[in-house]
Amino acid sequence: MDALSREILSLLQEDGRMSATDLASRVGLSLSSCHRRLKDLEQSGAIERYRAVVSPEAVGLHFEAILFVTLGRTDLETIAAFEAAVTAVPNIVDAQRLFGEIDYMLRVLTPDLAAYQVLYDTALGGLPGVQRLTSTMVMKRFGPIGTVPIP
Numbered sequence: 001m002d003a004l005s006r007e008i009l010s011l012l013q014e015d016g017r018m019s020a021t022d023l024a025s026r027v028g029l030s031l032s033s034c035h036r037r038l039k040d041l042e043q044s045g046a047i048e049r050y051r052a053v054v055s056p057e058a059v060g061l062h063f064e065a066i067l068f069v070t071l072g073r074t075d076l077e078t079i080a081a082f083e084a085a086v087t088a089v090p091n092i093v094d095a096q097r098l099f100g101e102i103d104y105m106l107r108v109l110t111p112d113l114a115a116y117q118v119l120y121d122t123a124l125g126g127l128p129g130v131q132r133l134t135s136t137m138v139m140k141r142f143g144p145i146g147t148v149p150i151p
């Protein structure tokens with residue numbers, strides 16, 4: 001990947017709705033060359049998808065928790081069942097498998113603490129293979145969210 005493609009990626013991370021005309025102008029390409037670059041970046045997988053970043057508070061999700069999960073077993077069947085179940089819970093908005101003592105870290109959004117408790121009792125505690133769950137509340141979110149540093 002060359003410097004021009006990296007610049008395109010950086011600009012699109014800042015503003016995914018930037019028109020191709022504006023993008024071409026900012027990186028010094030013709031519109032057709034910019035379109036070709038975008039297609040190449042999409043087909044190569046460098047651009048996975050386009051989406052809007054929605055404010056959780058604006059849609060009534062005022063409570064955020066990070067949930068650390070330790071599984072009782074880490075065989076492939078348990079892992080597959082756990083990961084499939086996690087993707088079926090809409091309030092889990094980010095999930096990461098980890099190395100170390102803790103197996104997973106999940107980011108969970110709910111309207112309030114009471115709703116989180118209900119979700120914890122009805123869905124999270126029953127996820128396949130779970131040995132231990134540890135929750136922590138998020139005090140504050142800051143900094144760039146969801147951007148990848150482009151070298």
